[in-house]
Amino acid sequence: MRSKLAFLILVIGLTACGLLALRQQRLRVVHDLAVVHKNMARMDQDLLRVRVDIAQAITPQRVVQLAGNLGPMRPLGVDPELLPARPASDTAIVVVPPAPEE
Amino acid sequence: MFGSSSQAGGAQTGAQTGARIDRLTLFVFAGLSVMLVILLGRVVQLQAAPPAPLLALMGDRVTEAVEPGRRGDILDRAGRILAASRFGYRAFIDPVEFAKNTDMGTAIDQTARALGLTFEEVRKEVMDRIAANEARKWQAQFYSPKPGSREERSGPALSRFLPMSNILDDATIDAVKRLTVKGVHLEIRPVREMTSDSLVAMLVGKVGFDGLGLIAAERMFEDTVKPESGLFRFVRDARGQPLWVEPEGYEPPKRGQDVRLAIDLELQRILIQEMERGLADVDAQGGRAVLMDPRTGEVLAMADLIRDVRGVVDYDWMTIIPKDKRGGPRYRVIPPDPERARHPALGRNRCVTDIYEPGSTFKCFMWAAATDLGLVAPSDTIDTEEGVWTTPYGRTIRDVVKRGSMSWRDVLVNSSNIGMVKVTSRMDAKQMRDAVLAFGFGSRTDLGFKSESPGRVTSPKAWSKYTQTSVAFGHEISVTPLQMARAFSAFCRNADEAGTLPDVHLTAVESRSRERVIRRAVSPDTALLVRETLRGVTHNLDKRLALRDPPEKDWRYELFGKSGTPDAPMSDPPQGKRRPKGSDGYFRGQYFPTFIAGGPVEEPRLVCVVVVEDPGPSAVEKRQHYGAYSAGPIVRRTMDRALAYLGVPASPPPSEDQQAHPE
The missing domain is CATH 3.40.710.10 (DD-peptidase/beta-lactamase superfamily)
Structure with a gap:
């Protein structure tokens, strides 16, 4: 009888410990979730800041300033030395380079 | 005989020891059972009807953090950002916590250095507020708060928030975070940034410290760009770190809608x-x-x-x-x-x-x-009087281009005052x-x-x-x-x-x-x-x-x-x-x-x-x-x-x- 009682108390104790461990585990998970959530919020804030920084760095005013720092510029593709001789007609000639031999 | 009596004595001693162990075991198990029952009772009591001091403490362990929503962007017609929100930090002092610093002079000095303020600026603000709190505590001794009120539960309402700065830069934020002074905290605030201040400031307008549009587009489209704040309710541990969030403890913030202006x-x-x-x-x-x-x-x-x-x-x-x-x-x-x-x-x-x-x-x-x-027809000729003419009521009209006459079309091109007055008088x-x-x-x-x-x-x-x-x-x-x-x-x-x-x-x-x-x-x-x-x-x-x-x-x-x-x-x-x-x-x-x-x-x-x-x-x-x-x-x-x-x-x-x- 006593052994049965002892066994019963032991089982109840172990079950209680198990339940406590599970509860602790659940607490830990939700704690981690809360921490992750806070981190996400912080990263979102960093992202917003970077977004504003990018927007400030690419305004037309800033782009013109940066282009000015590069020195005089000319439009692409109008350098006469780089262009093939203009054909008599207005038909466009597309020069396709030969495929490299394998 | 001796041997048998000796055996009988040993058996008796063994039986006595066994009985003692049994009693001890029974006693231990009984004790454990009683303790478990007491523990269970205490848990039930804590959950069902916690005592008043503990109830106040439990309430304070739940933190409600308002998560500010993001105001909608103001864009130009090509989608370029003209005004956007980010979040920044400003420093504030909790005077109640700050008063717990043992060396007040060092605490003020360190805080002032971190915030880039003078010792005197911080000292005056903080000490005034601490003194005001002490005065409230003293006054509270002479009247009894209303039953069930917050004052009854947690004492007189003390000042816990003393803003010490505007939005801080990264270096200052780091300096504040490194502080070991009690009662100095950072608060998150939305900040409105304009990308092209000098170009469009008067059209985009400005947002006040309360996050509301003050003028121009920011005010005109306030209802559209206005965000809704969210709520993050969590139970914190003794160190103030989040312990867990209840399922209904998080309401995400809603960001405001963007507005695309006609401005390019x-x-x-x-x-x-x-x-x-x-x-x-x-x-x-x-x-x-x-x-x-x-x-x-x-x-x-x-x-x-x-x-x-x-x-x-x-x-x-x-x-x-x-x-x-x-x-x-x-x-x-x-x-x-x-x-x-x-x-x-x-x-x-x-x-x-x-x-x-x-x-x-x-x-x-x-x-x-x-x-x-x-x-009048465009080709009609109008007499423009060589550039000077007096109206019938005596007002002298002059032209810059002085000609005797010109067509109605030329009256406009040459901007003839006389021609205009003569025809519009019809x-x-x-x-x-x-x-x-x-x-x-x-x-x-x-x-x-x-x-x-x-x-x-x-x-x-x-x-x-x-x-x-x-x-x-x-x-x-x-x-x-x-x-x-x-x-x-x-x-x-x-x-x-x-x-x-x-x-x-x-x-x-x-x-x-x-x-x-x-x-x-x-x-x-x-x-x-x-x-x-x-x-x-x-x-x-x-x-x-x-x-x-x-x-x-x-x-x-x-x-x-x-x-x-x-x-x-x-x-x-x-x-x-x-x-x-x-x-x-x-x-x-x-x-x-x-x-x-x-x-x-x-x-x-x-x-x-x-x-x-x-x-x-x-x-x-x-x-x-x-x-x-x-x-x-x-x-x-x-x-x-x-x-x-x-x-x-x-x-x-x-x-x-x-x-x-x-x-």
């Missing part, structure tokens, strides 16, 4: 750049300009510049300025705007708030009205006033600015012969640059819409509604006739620019427009002052030259109006202060660059006939 940042840059150049060329006190799409009424760019000019004096509101003023003081013609000095966004947007007399630029509207009423007062109102003058454009001026149109009761004459050449009427751009759009629109006014928009027009109220000013034929006639004015402008050194020519687009050079008007007198008797309300010898144009002439895409405020004495001396010389080049350069940016095909070269007879 690149067009705004072009307009301001050309304005700065043009105003510096004639040393003007300031200038205003509006660039509008006449098809949709979208305001694409708007500039309002005030220059710091040397030698300008404030008018004393006593001196009567003679009509033939030469030399003498150069008066400040732009009313002061102290708010602008605080922040460009807080100043008046003078393109919609400040009125001016349009002068000769107004003639195109009166010309159109008289033609539309059938009172209209009765009602017809003329109705024509003025039909072009939208005297009524707000409803762009959204609360301080927008409707302009000034003389009332029917006060409308006299003098008014009839003055309005014919743009006097005795006051307008805003925005009203002028809207009215001129009537000449820029095509097909059935020619001669009608567009609704003015500050936001980008996504799709044009088919069912809309049409405000017709003149018939389509008349509108196209005005457009064709005004080509002559811009031909003259182009000729003048080609004669400059260095010459400016080879324009890509053909424009049509009108210039004007009205006198600079006096603003309303400041409080306690009156305009002196005998003063006619103008700063004589100082001008507001203006030019308005649309283009390209074959299918107008833009309207540009520029008002130059008071070209310097040097420009006046060289007679370079006229609208075509000072405001005209700004319009010409802006339109050519703006149309090219919009990808509008260049105007076809003028035909031989047009080259031979441009007017």
